[in-house]
Amino acid sequence: MVHSRREGSGTCSHRNSVRTPETAHAPLRTHSICMVSDFFYPNMGGVESHIYQLSQCLIERGHKVIIVTHAYRDRKGIRYLTNGLKVYYLPLQVMYNQSTATTLLHSLPLLRYIFVRERVSVVHSHSSFSAMAHDALFHAKTLGLHTVFTDHSLFGFADVSSVLTNKLLTVSLCDTNHIICVSYTSKENTVLRAALDPQIVSVIPNAVDPTDFTPDLQKEKTNKITIVVVSRLVYRKGVDLLGGIIHELCQKYPELHFLIGGEGPKRIILEEVRERYQLHDRVRLLGALEHHQVRDVLVEGEIFLNTSLTEAFCMAIVEAASCGLQVVTTRVGGIPEVLPDNFIILCEPSVRSLCTGLEKAIHQLRAGTLPNPETIHNTVKTFYTWRNVAERTERVYDRVSKETVLPMNERLERLVNHCGGVTGLIFALFVIISFLFLVFLRWTTPDYLIDVAVDASGPNAAWPQHNCRKKPRKKLTMKK
Numbered sequence: 001m002v003h004s005r006r007e008g009s010g011t012c013s014h015r016n017s018v019r020t021p022e023t024a025h026a027p028l029r030t031h032s033i034c035m036v037s038d039f040f041y042p043n044m045g046g047v048e049s050h051i052y053q054l055s056q057c058l059i060e061r062g063h064k065v066i067i068v069t070h071a072y073r074d075r076k077g078i079r080y081l082t083n084g085l086k087v088y089y090l091p092l093q094v095m096y097n098q099s100t101a102t103t104l105l106h107s108l109p110l111l112r113y114i115f116v117r118e119r120v121s122v123v124h125s126h127s128s129f130s131a132m133a134h135d136a137l138f139h140a141k142t143l144g145l146h147t148v149f150t151d152h153s154l155f156g157f158a159d160v161s162s163v164l165t166n167k168l169l170t171v172s173l174c175d176t177n178h179i180i181c182v183s184y185t186s187k188e189n190t191v192l193r194a195a196l197d198p199q200i201v202s203v204i205p206n207a208v209d210p211t212d213f214t215p216d217l218q219k220e221k222t223n224k225i226t227i228v229v230v231s232r233l234v235y236r237k238g239v240d241l242l243g244g245i246i247h248e249l250c251q252k253y254p255e256l257h258f259l260i261g262g263e264g265p266k267r268i269i270l271e272e273v274r275e276r277y278q279l280h281d282r283v284r285l286l287g288a289l290e291h292h293q294v295r296d297v298l299v300e301g302e303i304f305l306n307t308s309l310t311e312a313f314c315m316a317i318v319e320a321a322s323c324g325l326q327v328v329t330t331r332v333g334g335i336p337e338v339l340p341d342n343f344i345i346l347c348e349p350s351v352r353s354l355c356t357g358l359e360k361a362i363h364q365l366r367a368g369t370l371p372n373p374e375t376i377h378n379t380v381k382t383f384y385t386w387r388n389v390a391e392r393t394e395r396v397y398d399r400v401s402k403e404t405v406l407p408m409n410e411r412l413e414r415l416v417n418h419c420g421g422v423t424g425l426i427f428a429l430f431v432i433i434s435f436l437f438l439v440f441l442r443w444t445t446p447d448y449l450i451d452v453a454v455d456a457s458g459p460n461a462a463w464p465q466h467n468c469r470k471k472p473r474k475k476l477t478m479k480k
Contacts, residue, residue, distance in 0.1 A: 030459050031397045032064045032119050036136035037126040038099045040069040040087065044291060045232065046315040047127050047152050050206055052081070057390030059083050063397075064458025066118050068111070070100050070132060084456035084463030088114055092132065102131040104138055104430050108437055111139045116450045122397050124148040128155070128165060134172045141175060141411065142434050146400045149173060150180040150204075151190045154310045154333045166193040167419075171427050174418040175411050177400040180204050180393070183334025186312035195418065204392045205338075208318045210381030212292075215324030215373035216299040225362060226257045228301035228325065230294060230316055231308070233264030238307030238330065240266070243273045244351035245307070249358060250279055256362075261297050263288040298323040302370075303361050309349055311335050317344070321380045324373020326365070328357045339383075343376055408435060 035055055039047040055065045060083070071089045079087045090110055095101035115123070123140035125133035128151055140147050149172070155162045173179055173194045179201045181187040187203050190196065227249075231237045242260075249256055260270060260283065267285065274283045289297060298304065304320035306329035313334050317327045321343050329335055331346040338344075347357040364370045406414065412431060416424035456463040 032121045034120040035067045038130040038132045053386045057386045059457045086456045107135045117453045122146045126150045147176045169194045182313040185334035206313045207384035207386045207389045213319045213322035226301035227303045228259045230261040233266040241307045243269045258283045261286040261289045324376045
């Protein structure tokens with residue numbers, strides 16, 4: 001067993017996790033929650049940050065939380081993060097873009113062992129792109145556990161990839177207890193894609209830790225204008241648009257510089273643009289960033305650019321606004337819901353429209369009419385807080401814990417009726433095979449033979465907590 005500590009980077013980390021009447025209240029009941037996704041640290045992104053911060057706040061509120069993800073290179077087995085957050089890095093084969101391969105059966109022995117060992121009561125899966133998340137939902141229902149799913153993405157309805165993913169989502173969510181979306185646009189999209197009852201879908205947005213993302217009030221004013229981009233360099237993030245914007249604006253504004261953080265297969269496009277137009281001194285490619293580096297990169301600029309082609313919420317623009325930057329972004333998905341109009345310039349997803357939006361921000365910056373960075377920060381930090389997200393998610397857990405998990409016959413009937421004759425019958429067969437496999441596993445290794453893990457978080461936690469202020473007071477008294 002390997003242990004490691006990661007110092008908290010969120011509102012609910014150890015440095016300010018003391019519970020007060022103003023920030024937290026005792027939950028109606030405590031839950032043993034298993035967060036599952038292919039996307040978690042050391043990988044970086046919005047889903048990873050969401051899972052970590054939400055888990056820390058749920059631990060603060062007295063719940064037991066564990067995380068299950070796949071192994072990342074030499075990071076395998078069990079690791080411990082801040083405040084006793086236990087992470088299982090499973091040795092499963094990665095297929096594409098950090099998502100594991102799936103057969104809906106091969107992960108059952110591992111997941112069943114973890115669920116029993118940790119006495120899990122709620123399985124909370126994240127991201128439509130994660131095969132492990134769908135596997136966990138599938139097996140949790142077979143084991144009779146309550147299930148929750150958070151959708152972080154938007155999908156279309158026309159291309160082959162979207163059609164296949166939407167069909168998988170329909171199968172996966174038809175008998176899931178509750179679904180969470182990060183914006184109202186995302187809710188509409190998910191309800192349509194998976195043919196869901198809107199009553200079982202809640203909207204709980206992402207959040208940002210305002211103590212991690214603060215403006216640099218000591219920054220010196222210069223004639224240089226820096227546009228910051230922090231994003232995965234993939235197609236859906238609009239990197240192709242970014243290549244056209246760099247060339248056009250750098251020709252027009254000699255004082256303009258681009259600072260780009262992130263890694264991905266589309267990086268080659270930006271390197272080609274920089275090489276072709278000899279912009280090495282004006283376009284910096286920083287590569288992959290650690291979470292603690294993002295704020296230092298953001299405060300180097302005055303304008304934040306987001307070129308996404310699809311977004312359910314977009315954490316990056318909230319983090320940028322919290323650092324006091326003027327945001328220029330595409331008008332796609334749930335982005336128009338995120339920030340007030342005076343903090344954001346919305347554009348169509350095209351090179352011309354984004355260039356127009358950036359020029360507007362540049363002219364406002366020169367004229368001194370942009371909102372003050374400190375004013376932006378003080379406003380944004382009141383919009384989205386992780387403690388509020390945790391409280392609302394906790395209510396979802398309280399709700400689903402009172403519901404009945406569908407018995408086998410009703411689950412098979414719902415699959416056939418909800419997913420269609422062909423697809424429903426195919427996955428009903430998988431359910432039957434999975435159940436028989438579970439019976440075999442319970443026969444070879446009964447539940448009572450599986451060792452119960454020592455709780456690292458929750459009401460019976462053996463992990464030393466960092467949120468106790470009594471110890472420093474005792475030390476001061478002894479010194480006196």
